[in-house]
Amino acid sequence: MSPRAHLVGPVPVGVDPDEYDRVRRRVLWKLTTGLYLVGSRAGERRNLMTCSLVTQLATEPKLVGVSIESGARTLELVHEGRAFVLALVSRVDRSVVRSFAKPAVDDPAAGTLNGLAYRPAPVTGCPLPLLAAAYVDCRLERAVDLGTHTLCVGEVVHAGFGDGGEDVPLLRTEDTRMSYGG
Numbered sequence: 001m002s003p004r005a006h007l008v009g010p011v012p013v014g015v016d017p018d019e020y021d022r023v024r025r026r027v028l029w030k031l032t033t034g035l036y037l038v039g040s041r042a043g044e045r046r047n048l049m050t051c052s053l054v055t056q057l058a059t060e061p062k063l064v065g066v067s068i069e070s071g072a073r074t075l076e077l078v079h080e081g082r083a084f085v086l087a088l089v090s091r092v093d094r095s096v097v098r099s100f101a102k103p104a105v106d107d108p109a110a111g112t113l114n115g116l117a118y119r120p121a122p123v124t125g126c127p128l129p130l131l132a133a134a135y136v137d138c139r140l141e142r143a144v145d146l147g148t149h150t151l152c153v154g155e156v157v158h159a160g161f162g163d164g165g166e167d168v169p170l171l172r173t174e175d176t177r178m179s180y181g182g
């Protein structure tokens, strides 16, 4: 294997490939992203996952896209359950996203995932944290395999704000010391 076999994608001519790789990653980390919890469910199996690769994709129909690691438990549940719910998180709740960067432990009797209380999302029944500042409940419209990630395109079947109403400041990746992608 060549020493630079780890380099992904084209490298412009005349630049040092390793230095370019570092800069490219740092630029991609600067893309502005929110930080969300994605709830998924297939039967009685549920999960919540921290997710930043999220955006609206179309207005008619109302489509949002969530890009999910191909090996993630969430992807398996979204494929099986054909749905997901996107929970928008208040900036004051930034600490919760740390708990959902690995598969979560469900306690259905208590109605918690990793100790965080949830309720079923209104249409899909996916786990929606009670602390969500707002939510977008989605039926899976299609899934596009992109290699490391699968773009899950969801049609919005319900949406609403949490108890704090519309003006709650929302969490963005840049509000944390975490980064993802790159």
Ligand SMILES: Cc1cc2nc3c(=O)[nH]c(=O)nc-3n(C[C@H](O)[C@H](O)[C@H](O)COP(=O)(O)O)c2cc1C
Residues within 6 Å of the ligand: 035, 047, 048, 049, 050, 051, 052, 053, 054, 067, 068, 069, 071, 072, 073, 074, 075, 100, 101, 102, 103, 104, 173, 178, 179, 180
């Ligand atoms: C700041 C941050 C952002 C993340 N964004 C994403 C994302 O957009 N897509 C993704 O698949 N994983 C993302 N992750 C990683 C997942 O949270 C983590 O791999 C997760 O445990 C995988 O999901 P699972 O619990 O469904 O297996 C992110 C992690 C962090 C810390």
